[in-house]
Amino acid sequence: MVMYYLTLAEAFERLEKTPSYLEKNSIIAELLRQTPPEEIERVVLLLLGRTTPAYVSQETGVGLAQLKKAVANASGYSLSEVERLMREIGDLGEVARKLMEKKKQVTLFTERLTVKRVFEGIRRLPEITGEGSVDRKIIAISELLTSSQPLEAKFIVRTVLGDLRIGVAEGRLRDAIAAAFKVDPEEVEHAYMLTTDYSLVARAAAEGGAKGLRQLGVMVGHPVSPMLAQRAEDIAEILERMKGKAAFEIKLDGIRIQAHKDGEKIYLFTRRMEDYTSMFPDLIPPLRQALKPRQVIVDGELVALDKKTGKPMPFQEVLKRRRKYGVEESAEAIPVEFNIFDVLLVDGKAMLDEPYVKRRETLEKIVEEVEGRVKLVEQRVLSDAEKIKEFSDYAIKIGHEGLVAKELNSTYRAGRREFLWLKLKPVLETLDLVVVGGLYGKGKRAGVFGSYVLAARDAETGKFKTVTKCGSGYTDEDLVELTKMFKKLQIREPHEDVEIEIDCDAYFKPEVVFETAYEEIQVSPAEKHTSGMGLRFPRFIRVREDRRPEEATTVQEIEELFELQERRKGKRA
Numbered sequence: 001m002v003m004y005y006l007t008l009a010e011a012f013e014r015l016e017k018t019p020s021y022l023e024k025n026s027i028i029a030e031l032l033r034q035t036p037p038e039e040i041e042r043v044v045l046l047l048l049g050r051t052t053p054a055y056v057s058q059e060t061g062v063g064l065a066q067l068k069k070a071v072a073n074a075s076g077y078s079l080s081e082v083e084r085l086m087r088e089i090g091d092l093g094e095v096a097r098k099l100m101e102k103k104k105q106v107t108l109f110t111e112r113l114t115v116k117r118v119f120e121g122i123r124r125l126p127e128i129t130g131e132g133s134v135d136r137k138i139i140a141i142s143e144l145l146t147s148s149q150p151l152e153a154k155f156i157v158r159t160v161l162g163d164l165r166i167g168v169a170e171g172r173l174r175d176a177i178a179a180a181f182k183v184d185p186e187e188v189e190h191a192y193m194l195t196t197d198y199s200l201v202a203r204a205a206a207e208g209g210a211k212g213l214r215q216l217g218v219m220v221g222h223p224v225s226p227m228l229a230q231r232a233e234d235i236a237e238i239l240e241r242m243k244g245k246a247a248f249e250i251k252l253d254g255i256r257i258q259a260h261k262d263g264e265k266i267y268l269f270t271r272r273m274e275d276y277t278s279m280f281p282d283l284i285p286p287l288r289q290a291l292k293p294r295q296v297i298v299d300g301e302l303v304a305l306d307k308k309t310g311k312p313m314p315f316q317e318v319l320k321r322r323r324k325y326g327v328e329e330s331a332e333a334i335p336v337e338f339n340i341f342d343v344l345l346v347d348g349k350a351m352l353d354e355p356y357v358k359r360r361e362t363l364e365k366i367v368e369e370v371e372g373r374v375k376l377v378e379q380r381v382l383s384d385a386e387k388i389k390e391f392s393d394y395a396i397k398i399g400h401e402g403l404v405a406k407e408l409n410s411t412y413r414a415g416r417r418e419f420l421w422l423k424l425k426p427v428l429e430t431l432d433l434v435v436v437g438g439l440y441g442k443g444k445r446a447g448v449f450g451s452y453v454l455a456a457r458d459a460e461t462g463k464f465k466t467v468t469k470c471g472s473g474y475t476d477e478d479l480v481e482l483t484k485m486f487k488k489l490q491i492r493e494p495h496e497d498v499e500i501e502i503d504c505d506a507y508f509k510p511e512v513v514f515e516t517a518y519e520e521i522q523v524s525p526a527e528k529h530t531s532g533m534g535l536r537f538p539r540f541i542r543v544r545e546d547r548r549p550e551e552a553t554t555v556q557e558i559e560e561l562f563e564l565q566e567r568r569k570g571k572r573a
């Protein structure tokens with residue numbers, strides 16, 4: 001059964017005219033019901049103003065200038081007439097319609113355009129390449145327009161321009177497909193999460209209803225909506241929600257990437273289903289080597305490494321540089337490393353419904369790590385709060401954000417943000433605090449300072465007031481180095497600019513600034529900390545050699561951060 005493009009153009013016109021959500025829905029649902037199943041994919045894509053799903057970057061290579069020529073050719077009016085009307089109306093679609101209307105009065109239309117003919121005509125535009133391709137594209141569009149009714153011309157022009165303007169966003173199709181084929185919108189959405197392609201979803205619903213939808217699964221080459229994480233307040237919350245035990249993975253700070261391998265072909269998709277394959281050519285051969293199955297989909301985080309320190313770098317930087325200096329140069333200057341943490345498909349078998357433990361086990365079998373390029377995310381199954389804290393400290397120490405806890409039996413819930421993955425990002429922000437005192441360590445740490453008393457500057461009086469005693473985050477080497485440094489700054493009594501109540505083994509001239517991480521700010525009695533504020537779980541990050549004590553965080557700033565933190569907590573509750 002053929003479907004004529006005019007049916008579609010008429011529906012587009014009605015969609016453009018109505019602002020009502022419900023009415024738009026029923027127009028689309030009606031259209032889909034009328035569409036023969038073999039045409040449904042084309043109709044859905046054309047409704048979205050495209051000929052490929054959104055994750056395929058599609059450039060027709062035709063701009064406004066070429067389209068104006070095509071409109072002139074097809075209508076028989078001069079280019080200057082097209083330009084004149086364009087200035088008056090501002091929409092080349094409407095201009096085309098007007099001119100075709102005038103032409104209609106003098107010619108007879110011979111052939112009726114089918115959906116297939118229009119779809120294929122537009123879809124093939126990017127394939128016209130090489131010498132004279134611009135002119136050949138203009139001819140191809142002119143041919144379509146010559147056979148068009150005025151209304152059809154309007155929407156063909158707009159589709160080629162990539163600006164359909166009928167108010168149909170991807171999200172709306174969920175309800176329209178559900179209404180058209182009497183299926184549950186939730187099931188439509190789920191099928192979309194797995195395929196990211198409403199044209200396939202609509203066809204499955206049209207041909208098989210709910211059962212058809214359930215048969216749709218993940219496919220290599222089609223991005224899957226990634227599973228997301230909720231935020232946990234603290235370790236106790238995680239242990240409570242996950243019944244005392246969970247897998248803990250390092251939370252890397254890069255970009256979420258889903259890598260698909262299909263034979264020799266590799267695709268990289270972002271969290272928003274954009275195709276980033278061409279952005280990281282340096283990653284393709286290592287991925288081919290690392291992923292052993294012929295067909296596989298894995299999920300992970302791409303991080304950029306600082307060539308000197310080997311530590312992760314802020315990813316926004318990398319993307320900016322790639323745009324500025326070109327892909328090749330930055331690939332050389334900033335190596336990227338893909339850290340895999342999940343698997344969604346292996347050789348045709350979907351893994352989403354397998355429990356986390358099984359998926360991790362599979363990953364360990366199918367990934368062969370490639371030094372500095374592809375590896376598995378570091379993971380530990382833990383139940384002891386101390387051990388979890390230690391792992392989290394370690395993650396932060398080596399430059400990462402914290403941990404993600406994963407429920408051991410959880411399936412992969414595409415596109416969902418639930419409590420099966422919990423992020424533990426203890427650091428709100430870091431503070432730059434001045435070191436004013438030290439206490440000797442015990443046992444293994446005897447003979448060196450094992451913790452330091454840190455102070456913030458009171459912006460009003462200029463005095464340094466204590467905030468916390470910090471005994472973690474140091475490596476053994478740090479402790480030795482720091483002790484050497486502070487011995488030189490040691491004084492008999494607290495410095496005159498320092499207000500301190502805590503008894504220390506040593507007091508220092510307020511000269512060194514520590515960057516300090518923490519989990520939470522608390523109110524503290526003034527007999528303990530003279531600033532009136534305290535920190536929960538303070539951790540040494542590094543000495544800020546570039547900071548003078550006058551530039552340290554102020555008591556007033558900490559008070560503000562405290563307010564902010566309480567407000568955020570209120571919101572979450």
Ligand code: AMP
Pocket residue numbers: 228229249250251252253254255256271301341377404423
């Ligand atoms: P957020 O963006 O703060 O909501 O945190 C979730 C994001 O953390 C994910 O989308 C990933 O990009 C990232 N991430 C880093 N490491 C992991 C991991 N081991 N497991 C899951 N997500 C991770």
